Amino acid sequence: MSRMNGMNVKFGYRDNFLGDIRPVDELFAQNVIIEGNRGVINAQGMRHKEINDVLRETAKKGVTDITVNNVFGQRYIGTRLYFPQNHKPLTIEINKFPGNDLGAFLNGHKIIVNGNAQDGVGNTMDDGEIIVHGRAGDVVAMSMRGGKIFIRDNVGYRTAIHMKEYRDKLPVLVIGGTAQDFLGEYMAGGIVILLGLSLKNGEPHRANYIGTGMHGGVIFLRGNVEQHQLGKEVGARELDDADKKIVAKYVHEYCSHFGGNAEEILSGRFIKLLPVSLRPYGKIYAY
Amino acid sequence: MYSYLLPEFMIERLENRCIRCRVCERQCANKVHEYDGELDKLFSTEENCVGCQRCVVLCPTNALYVRPRVSDYRPNSSWTRDKMQNLKKQAETGGVILTGSGNDKPYRIYWDHLVLNASQVTNPSIDPLREPMELKTFLGRKPDTLKINFDEGEVKIESELHPNVPINTPIVFSAMSYGAISYQAYKSLAIAAKEFGTLFNTGEGGLPVHMRKEFGNNTIVQCASGRFGVDPEYLNSARIIEIKIGQGAKPGIGGHLPGEKVSDDIAQTRMIPRGTDALSPAPQHDIYSIEDLSMLIYALKEATNYEKPVSVKIAAVHNVAAIASGIVRAGADIVAIDGLRGGTGAAPLATRDNVGIPLELALAAVDKRLRQEGIRHKCSILAAGGIRCSADVIKAIALGADAVYVGTAALVAMGCTLCHKCYTGKCNWGICTQDPYLTKRLNPEISSKKLINLLKGWSHEIQEMLGGMGINAIESLRGNREHLRGVGLEEWELNVLGVKGAGE
Structure with missing residues (x-):
């Protein structure tokens, strides 16, 4: 076995995830303090898998309120918390900066981030809540199926791509700032609310291809967009009373998390983006 | 209906045999046969016929013949009838020509140019009827080294092992979603996989909740670009999770399950509203690189x-x-390779017939490369696309596969006659349709038995061939190209396959 660059490289193979993982018992003993149903984890220096090992172990002790400190880029926080039996929703507070795929496949827990989040927040999330006191990266809420995500500031590209709904499973994504291109691409269900609070007065959203391929769900957008910024599968409408109620509900919820004046936000101009067809590609074939 | 197209099939009804029972009329979803009560006679609309032969085999007096209607145009090797008729369809609609099932073009089938070895004199062959012959295969990542501790007569494995899934025969049913195929066909696959101790694959259509407990242990669930039906329970109910990047029948493009096929049950399984198109995008939008994978x-x-x-x-x-090397380095435990002849429920004809490379070459290249890099043990290889018989299975394993996926073969076992009209949703055999009148023709209890028989027959044939080579475990054949020789192949082909020519 050869060692190159001081890393454990065998035949040029390096395991970024599973190499040198420390046993969970050891990490748990050193980094977790539990008091009643509250737990505090110090994630300093933990690898992706380690932090989730420790989270799972802490949850299994019956703790429902967990604070994770010193998080710096570790991925998949909250993903490995699926317990078929004795499912208790947890509240996880993350201090500093979680890595990619925060809350991927999330199963009903609540995650609060006091910092920025990266790519893939709520990837294929099933249920629960993610609240980010900061910004988030690309593909936020990709294929999200249920639950709620609140992002205080801006988000990156391809937000809410292929978000979908089924009966009582209705995902909701509220973004305080603005989004980049391909917002709501392939969107098949759910509600996206884009508030544009980070824009200066009158400054338009910059995203292009909004709702390209959209065939379900709705985007409520506050502020200005030009027709050429919208995908050709999307139509823009005025809000009706039912829509206004929905938007008001989630804007109040947004303000309860991050502060701000809900009435002032709601007094801004909203438009509603809807797919023009449930079957955007129904007519491209010759049978 | 298109104008000026020649029928693809001609129907001959022997009037002296026809008893006007009208079975053909009831059986045909394409409305080819029609009874005229006044004349007491059955008539055919040949233009509608897809050549599935359902009416022929169900005719109680063998009065029907359905034959391909040979090209009536002026013979032309370049402008074949297919090319001209498809062009005419497009000229009328401006649409993309769709097709179903696998590539039927005459690309070289390498299985038919590879022959197997057998023991003579210098090495005894083995009779699997009386001697142990192991077909059990473990799918998953193997450790670099195995550390074993002997402690007071007890043997303990000290190395940390990765999850592995045992299958009783190196044959797995490939991904066919509920939605692409009927519930009856889907369930038949599940029952057969469970009975025989192998696996079936849900495709990207989800796994109905009521099947999770009973069949979960024999299920490979897919997580594909549309993420249909994916929730934590779905993932955890399965034995293996498959990320679908591509499909041999349509590399590089996604899938559209048209809204009219999204019935209540399918909507529930995929977790999308009834009647909406189920669009699987071409790429997975969180995967743009090996690192993302x-x-x-x-x-x-x-x-x-x-x-x-x-x-x-x-x-x-x-x-x-x-x-494939990148995929293994990304952490995959299994690499599934779907070749040029892999099947599909619907794909653009241009893509199906022209994109991709034959499985045999791809498989051999992947196996060789992973060995050279010393990472072959880090994954199992599943070979898919055009496996037609047990000999194909055993040749695939000798070329480096751990096991094979069979899709088309399983459908044929259930009744499919490869009419290639899967995309119309009018499958007279009840396989590739959601019309309850058609799907009830398939009884999962009966068709699962046929699938089990298929696995049984093939497994026995594999054992016989293995025994003939003097090998008593399928593992010893994996990547063992010494047991293969090429016939009628060019040198570059032998090089890619890593196989010597016959006689060498």
């Missing part, structure tokens, strides 16, 4: 507590060996 692989491992192997399925394309 790695991120999804480990997201799925996290979501299932590292208890299940993760497979990555790709279509066989140029540079497949380098791609």
